[in-house]
Amino acid sequence: MKRGRTGNRRSSPFVQPELMAWMRALGPYRWASVCLRAWGMTGRAAVTSVPYLWLLLFFLVPFLIVLKISVSDIRLGMPPYEPLITWVSAQVVEFRLNLANYAFLWEDALYRHAYLNSLLTAGVSTLLCLLIGYPMAYGIARAKPSWRNLLLLLVMLPFWTSFLLRVYAWIGILKNNGLINNLLLAIGVIDEPIVMLQTDFAVYLGIVYSYLPFMVLPLYTAIEKLDLSLLEAAADLGCRPVRAFLAITVPLTMTGIVAGCMLVFIPAVGEFVIPALLGGPDSLMIGRVLWEEFFNNRDWPVASSVAIAMLLLLVIPIMILQRVQGQQMWAHR
Amino acid sequence: MNQRRSFFVLTMMTFGFAFLYIPILSLIVYSFNESRLVTVWAGFSTKWYVALLHNEAVINAAKLSLKIAALNATGATILGTLAGLALARFGRFRGRSLLTGMATAPLVMPEVITGLSLLLLFVAMEQAFGWPAGRGFTTITIAHITFSMAYVTVVVQSRLSTLDESLEEAAMDLGARPAKVFFLITLPIILPAILAGWLLAFTLSWDDLVITSFVSGPGSSTLPILIFSKVRLGVSPDINALATILVLIVATGIVTAGIYMQRQQKRRDRDMQQALADNL
Numbered sequence: 121m122k123r124g125r126t127g128n129r130r131s132s133p134f135v136q137p138e139l140m141a142w143m144r145a146l147g148p149y150r151w152a153s154v155c156l157r158a159w160g161m162t163g164r165a166a167v168t169s170v171p172y173l174w175l176l177l178f179f180l181v182p183f184l185i186v187l188k189i190s191v192s193d194i195r196l197g198m199p200p201y202e203p204l205i206t207w208v209s210a211q212v213v214e215f216r217l218n219l220a221n222y223a224f225l226w227e228d229a230l231y232r233h234a235y236l237n238s239l240l241t242a243g244v245s246t247l248l249c250l251l252i253g254y255p256m257a258y259g260i261a262r263a264k265p266s267w268r269n270l271l272l273l274l275v276m277l278p279f280w281t282s283f284l285l286r287v288y289a290w291i292g293i294l295k296n297n298g299l300i301n302n303l304l305l306a307i308g309v310i311d312e313p314i315v316m317l318q319t320d321f322a323v324y325l326g327i328v329y330s331y332l333p334f335m336v337l338p339l340y341t342a343i344e345k346l347d348l349s350l351l352e353a354a355a356d357l358g359c360r361p362v363r364a365f366l367a368i369t370v371p372l373t374m375t376g377i378v379a380g381c382m383l384v385f386i387p388a389v390g391e392f393v394i395p396a397l398l399g400g401p402d403s404l405m406i407g408r409v410l411w412e413e414f415f416n417n418r419d420w421p422v423a424s425s426v427a428i429a430m431l432l433l434l435v436i437p438i439m440i441l442q443r444v445q446g447q448q449m450w451a452h453r
Numbered sequence: 454m455n456q457r458r459s460f461f462v463l464t465m466m467t468f469g470f471a472f473l474y475i476p477i478l479s480l481i482v483y484s485f486n487e488s489r490l491v492t493v494w495a496g497f498s499t500k501w502y503v504a505l506l507h508n509e510a511v512i513n514a515a516k517l518s519l520k521i522a523a524l525n526a527t528g529a530t531i532l533g534t535l536a537g538l539a540l541a542r543f544g545r546f547r548g549r550s551l552l553t554g555m556a557t558a559p560l561v562m563p564e565v566i567t568g569l570s571l572l573l574l575f576v577a578m579e580q581a582f583g584w585p586a587g588r589g590f591t592t593i594t595i596a597h598i599t600f601s602m603a604y605v606t607v608v609v610q611s612r613l614s615t616l617d618e619s620l621e622e623a624a625m626d627l628g629a630r631p632a633k634v635f636f637l638i639t640l641p642i643i644l645p646a647i648l649a650g651w652l653l654a655f656t657l658s659w660d661d662l663v664i665t666s667f668v669s670g671p672g673s674s675t676l677p678i679l680i681f682s683k684v685r686l687g688v689s690p691d692i693n694a695l696a697t698i699l700v701l702i703v704a705t706g707i708v709t710a711g712i713y714m715q716r717q718q719k720r721r722d723r724d725m726q727q728a729l730a731d732n733l
Contacts, residue, residue, distance in 0.1 A: 171536035256470075
């Protein structure tokens with residue numbers, strides 16, 4: 121077994137001598153480590169602190185700012201919001217908390233509609249993705265091993281090509297003089313074009329199309345691990361295939377199902393590009409509302425409170441996803 | 454397997470793959486269309502490709518996107534590898550759960566929220582310290598690094614967690630310092646994962662529209678921003694030509710990488726078998 125490992129090294133012979141030379145050239149590295157230690161910092165702390173500080177500054181702090189602006193007043197000028205804390209005099213600090221933005225989101229029918237519509241659209245699309253993705257993942261996992269990698273590659277390939285251009289492709293297919301309508305008119309099935317673009321149907325289609333790979337991959341991982349002898353045992357005991365599928369396959373691949381659904385549902389709720397390009401004026405989704413509030417109305421406080429509200433909506437799905445992924449990590453070990 | 458079920462699965466698979474690939478194929482086919490009306494066929498022509506190559510705005514946007522994507526991929530790979538290393542190898546340390554949360558949250562965060570929050574940060578920073586002055590190349594790169602390093606972290610962390618720690622321990626036992634162990638043992642082994650992370654970060658940055666729109670300023674339109682503003686006005690054949698070029702580049706890259714990795718895998722298997730045979 122040990123010699124198997126040395127065999128590994130042969131496959132990349134150039135890497136190590138080169139790195140050795142680098143290390144020698146990096147003589148100051150030793151100085152750096154001495155200096156760090158003098159400051160009371162270990163190498164580990166140094167390694168951890170770089171990404172840590174980056175994420176604190178560019179990920180956590182921005183959230184606090186969004187939270188802050190979501191409770192401030194709008195004003196004219198740059199930046200277009202009032203400060204929360206103002207020094208009235210040297211001793212008196214004025215602290216203004218404005219919850220009116222949230223009240224506005226709650227009372228305005230437009231926002232409630234956008235909220236519910238986002239949930240509905242994301243939910244329906246996730247379900248459709250599952251219905252298409254499960255048989256695909258099942259087929260790939262049960263294909264011959266030599267085919268499996270190719271099929272997986274074919275599922276992944278669209279994911280690597282531009283998302284925007286793939287959504288754009290559907291405009292050409294769905295529009296009134298597009299591919300589908302031309303085809304149906306030519307065959308004579310319909311007399312006048314069916315309106316498909318700028319409808320909710322187009323939005324569902326776009327989301328299912330864009331997020332299908334996210335559904336197939338976790339499902340594939342779960343189905344591939346499934347022990348086939350369990351199904352054989354069930355069949356030997358007289359269980360019908362459908363029942364065996366429901367009683368054995370589905371429960372045992374549940375982590376894959378949940379992970380796939382969450383991976384589709386969460387980004388779909390906040391989706392902006394697909395409703396903007398394929399949807400009509402009334403297919404409002406919360407991501408699009410945020411965008412328009414920010415870019416068209418330039419109302420930063422309301423846009424911030426829409427962001428916070430969207431995040432609250434997604435807290436539970438994100439927690440479910442993280443728990444499921446933790447379980448999958450465990451299973452891999 | 455049950456004959457009827459296998460037929461059903463096969464049908465669904467055919468349907469699924471057709472669903473994934475017909476839109477891409479239609480993009481490619483209509484990019485060679487003579488007519489300006491994209492979906493009415495009027496004969497074969499490559500004139501849209503010629504027009505594209507003479508379009509200054511598209512070329513400039515592509516150059517800017519390439520620059521940002523390369524810089525972003527490098528930065529995200531360094532930061533993501535460090536984070537992945539810390540999460541996979543350093544055991545329990547103070548603030549570990551916060552780092553885990555921050556490192557994986559951008560994966561599921563809706564892009565509009567990430568974009569908005571980063572823009573608000575940049576505006577606040579500019580007010581407070583005068584940096585970054587205005588928005589453009591710098592702010593876009595920082596924003597891209599922030600969301601794409603999460604992907605690198607996950608790739609590197611999962612590779613490290615499947616890797617046997619005994620090699621590293623052996624090197625330590627023989628007196629190598631931690632940094633030397635990393636550069637001589639760990640890095641060469643996880644190099645494929647790091648490369649995959651770099652490519653992923655590059656693609657994510659190259660494709661990103663939503664976050665870029667928030668943090669970009671006037672005069673810094675990347676390729677996706679340009680495409681989006683064109684697409685909003687309707688379908689146009691030069692976009693099809695552009696899409697075809699991009700799809701072909703990606704497909705060639707992926708297929709080459711796939712073949713290369715399969716060869717590596719085969720060679721590794723052969724080495725392993727050879728070693729086993731030698732030992733017996």
